[in-house]
Amino acid sequence: MSHTVRLGGVVLLLLVASLFAPTQAPTATEPVSLSPEAAAFLRELVAFHAGAVRLGGLAEGRGSMPDVRDLATLARRDHDFALRRLTALADAAGVRVDEALRPSGVADALEPLAGVAFDRAWLARISEREGDLLRRVTAWRSTVPDGPLRALLDEQAPIVRQHLELVHHVGRELETAGGTP
Amino acid sequence: MSRRRALRRRALAGGAGGLVAGAATAVLASAESARLGLGCWTPAKSVAAAVLGLPALVGDGATVSIGLALHLAVSVVCGVGLGLGLPRRSGPAGAAVAGLLWGTALWALGWTVVLPALDPVLLERVRLVPWRWFVAHLVFGAVAGTTAGGLGRLYALPPRRAARRPPAERIRRRVGISGA
Numbered sequence: 001m002s003h004t005v006r007l008g009g010v011v012l013l014l015l016v017a018s019l020f021a022p023t024q025a026p027t028a029t030e031p032v033s034l035s036p037e038a039a040a041f042l043r044e045l046v047a048f049h050a051g052a053v054r055l056g057g058l059a060e061g062r063g064s065m066p067d068v069r070d071l072a073t074l075a076r077r078d079h080d081f082a083l084r085r086l087t088a089l090a091d092a093a094g095v096r097v098d099e100a101l102r103p104s105g106v107a108d109a110l111e112p113l114a115g116v117a118f119d120r121a122w123l124a125r126i127s128e129r130e131g132d133l134l135r136r137v138t139a140w141r142s143t144v145p146d147g148p149l150r151a152l153l154d155e156q157a158p159i160v161r162q163h164l165e166l167v168h169h170v171g172r173e174l175e176t177a178g179g180t181p
Numbered sequence: 182m183s184r185r186r187a188l189r190r191r192a193l194a195g196g197a198g199g200l201v202a203g204a205a206t207a208v209l210a211s212a213e214s215a216r217l218g219l220g221c222w223t224p225a226k227s228v229a230a231a232v233l234g235l236p237a238l239v240g241d242g243a244t245v246s247i248g249l250a251l252h253l254a255v256s257v258v259c260g261v262g263l264g265l266g267l268p269r270r271s272g273p274a275g276a277a278v279a280g281l282l283w284g285t286a287l288w289a290l291g292w293t294v295v296l297p298a299l300d301p302v303l304l305e306r307v308r309l310v311p312w313r314w315f316v317a318h319l320v321f322g323a324v325a326g327t328t329a330g331g332l333g334r335l336y337a338l339p340p341r342r343a344a345r346r347p348p349a350e351r352i353r354r355r356v357g358i359s360g361a
Contacts, residue, residue, distance in 0.1 A: 070239035077219050081309065084218075158305035162235060169236050 032092040032148050039095045041140055042149060046086050046097045048133055051106035052079035055129070058107045059122045065177075067170045068119045075126065075163050082156050089148055119174055127167045134160050188265065191333055195264015196257045198280075198329030202321045203256025207249060209320060213313055223306070228252050230302035238302065256321070259287055263322070264329045273327055280326020281319055288318035 034042065056076025063069040090097045113121050137153050137160070144150050207225070215221040223238070225248030230237040232251065237244050263283045267276060292314075296304035307314040 066241070067239050070241075073220070074223075074238055077223075080218055155308055159309070162238065162302065162305065165235055166239060170239065 031094075032089060034093040034095060034147075034149060038144060038147075038149050039093065042086060042090055042093070042095055043097055043100045044136075046083065046090065047100035047104065048129070049079045049083040049086060050101050051104055052076075052126075052129065053083060054103065054107050055110075055122070055126060058110060059118075062110075062114065062118050063122065064115045065119050065170070065174060067173055068122065071126075071163075071166050071170050072122070074166070078159050078163070082152075082159070085152055089152065092148075116174070123167055123171045123174070127164065127171070130160050130164045130167065134164060191264045191267065191329075192261045193264070194332035195260045195262065195267070195325070195329045197260070197332055198264060198325040198327075199256045199258070199260015200253060201328045202260065202280075202323075202325035203253045205324050206256070206317050206321045207252055210313075210317055213310075217310065219309075222248075225249050225252065227303040227306045228300070231300035235302055256325075259283075259321070260325045260329060263325050264333065267326070267330060267333060271330055273330060276326040276330025276333075277323050278326070280322035280324070280329075282322065283326065284318040284320070284322020287322070288315055291318075 053076055056072045056079060059072030060069055060076060063072055087097060087101075089095075110118060110121055110125065134157065137157050141150060141153050141157070210224040211221045214223050222245045225245045226237050226240055227248070228251050229240060229244045229248035232247060233240065233244060237248070263280060266283070267279055271279060292304075296307070
């Protein structure tokens with residue numbers, strides 16, 4: 001009996017501790033200093049991720065192929081997670097990102113499309129955007145010293161690379177299926 | 182009890198502990214991933230990527246099942262290792278501490294050797310939440326250690342009949358008569 005109680009106690013303690021374990025994202029209570037160039041790049045990143053969340057959300061509801069919808073869900077969640085970390089860093093650094101968070105016309109061209117045409121256009125749009133982000137992040141990383149923004153970029157670059165590879169994989173699946181959802 | 186038999190029982194207790202701990206960490210990882218907005222099944226799909234590659238991340242229910250089965254199988258193997266390494270007369274606290282140490286060792290081995298070689302997709306995902314990944318290994322070790330320790334002591338008990346004294350001796354003791 002006492003063994004069971006102790007086991008339960010250890011598990012409960014560790015479960016509670018895990019809920020309070022910090023993520024690597026900085027919190028607003030830890031002031032961070034960013035150069036004007038880093039702050040400008042941070043705003044660009046926030047705008048990009050906000051647009052990617054909108055694009056993902058659109059394809060979750062409109063995608064005709066299950067793989068497209070699954071990829072859209074994955075991308076939307078990952079970009080939303082990145083967006084929350086970046087806005088936390090912006091808060092900590094006193095960088096205003098309200099403008100970057102405003103809805104853009106990133107998904108306007110896809111709105112009138114449906115079915116396989118939508119899937120193809122969405123995959124092309126995502127491929128273009130994720131590729132562009134990866135190039136810019138890679139170029140930026142080589143110029144900035146170690147710091148919270150670079151740490152976030154180091155975490156996110158492999159995830160963006162995963163998205164890009166998955167876009168190509170799903171694109172191939174779509175073509176193999178002959179455009180049939 | 183023969184040495185081989187004792188080892189087998191300790192391995193069995195460790196395997197059972199690993200299974201229980203694997204189930205506990207699977208629930209914990211799924212709940213935490215959902216709480217962070219990364220999706221309840223993303224951890225299982227990331228584990229399945231060791232077999233299916235990156236497309237596992239957009240997989241369906243079968244992919245999740247493969248990920249969970251693989252996670253539980255690895256948990257049982259890790260539990261067997263712990264069961265064999267547990268000190269023979271360790272109490273619950275000692276078993277829990279040994280489990281925590283084992284969990285830390287597994288975390289270090291996974292982070293530096295196993296994941297880079299076998300599942301880089303999962304490694305890239307857990308880099309987003311490194312502290313939680315570490316705590317999950319501590320939970321695994323503590324649960325596996327205490328379960329394996331408890332089961333190990335249970336197995337080590339003598340059979341019930343052999344433990345009981347013969348009725349005649351019990352009666353003699355009750356009435357205060359010496360057996361001699």
